């Protein structure tokens with residue numbers, strides 16, 4: 198691989214990983230040498246080298262392979278000792294870490310016999326255990342199913358299919374299963390990897406003419422876990438391979454655990470036979486968190502932080518406030534708490550409600566349910582059974598004018614748009630017209646029970 202080709206690889210990586218990731222992680226890398234199919238990349242720090250190796254190693258190798266088929270492995274010229282996960286054993290103890298050896302097995306778990314270049318298990322996050330997973334109504338079934346599978350007993354439901362929205366704990370549960378299996382059943386060979394990694398491995402095997410090794414390896418494991426399976430949608434040959442691997446393991450009564458961001462039947466461009474195969478075991482949904490679960494997660498995180506930041510006090514009501522206000526995903530919730538503790542420890546203050554509102558203003562704003570003017574117009578015209586064009590149009594008929602005023606009122610109440618802006622969205626009306634409409638509905642809702650009820654229903658629908 199020449200420096201020029203390395204430049205092309207970097208250009209491709211820029212497109213794939215985005216400019217922020219690119220600047221931080223890829224740009225600092227230098228191509229040092231290529232010998233015997235092994236490309237050595239020099240990273241300025243061992244941390245960076247390890248991080249890139251873990252997170253982008255496969256991708257870099259994949260792109261390099263596309264541009265120059267001679268490259269089969271990558272080395273990072275950094276010390277292997279500085280790996281991010283101290284508990285994970287090193288796959289080898291040489292002074293370099295490779296994209297393969299960072300994909301190390303769960304400690305203690307036996308890794309399926311495989312050629313080194315296809316070494317498949319992705320690293321596990323040691324924070325993601327059953328102990329640190331808070332159980333509530335929305336995730337109790339998923340948790341119970343994961344626990345059962347983690348016992349490593351006779352296979353009762355196969356596959357276990359976990360699905361749910363972003364940041365609701367799918368990966369956490371899968372890692373927890375892997376850790377538990379490794380502790381309870383170190384005799385089992387367990388492979389955990391993302392569907393994306395499955396694809397890269399497969400492509401690599403195709404390129405290296407090692408598909409038999411690939412097949413053999415995946416078909417000889419006891420437990421196969423594939424995260425984010427929606428990734429293989431639309432990728433035909435990967436799907437094909439996945440399907441055969443899947444069938445072979447099911448036939449041998451080996452446990453398969455799959456996660457996705459939606460139910461099997463809802464993954465577009467996933468072959469029907471795969472969709473139906475995925476549904477033949479237990480399909481469990483991780484529901485969006487509720488208030489109690491969020492509070493539980495915050496309390497548990499706070500205990501950890503209190504140990505980390507001794508002496509830092511948390512005022513009553515702060516966690517409740519956060520659990521109430523941040524209702525998106527757990528990742529955002531955790532991030533908010535991390536920021537709060539870090540900030541409070543810097544300024545040396547007790548974490549009060551004011552400090553929380555101050556420090557997390559952007560997160561709180563972003564979590565507010567955003568209702569758009571268009572959504573309001575649509576809902577209101579549906580409610581009053583008029584056409585959207587009549588609501589926005591010039592007609593002054595009472596049957597259009599009243600719903601229009603209701604919609605203007607709701608826009609003022611539920612969005613942060615100014616009166617002139619609302620006017621513009623209502624067919625270019627003047628801000629005084631909007632002001633008048635808002636005032637009129639304000640008065641009417643005191644006198645007219647029907648209007649008050651309409652407003653209540655609409656507000657509830659719009660705020661979800």
Ligand SMILES: Nc1ncnc2c1ncn2[C@@H]1O[C@H](COP(=O)(O)OP(=O)(O)OP(=O)(O)O)[C@@H](O)[C@H]1O
Pocket residue numbers: 325329330331332336361362363364365366367368369370458494527528531
């Ligand atoms: N019930 C829970 N208890 C404790 N932590 C949780 C819980 N649910 C999620 N988390 C935490 O939230 C973060 C996001 O979870 P995770 O990565 O498992 O989400 P995911 O469902 O795999 O999301 P994505 O679709 O983005 O991959 C992690 O730090 C995880 O530890």
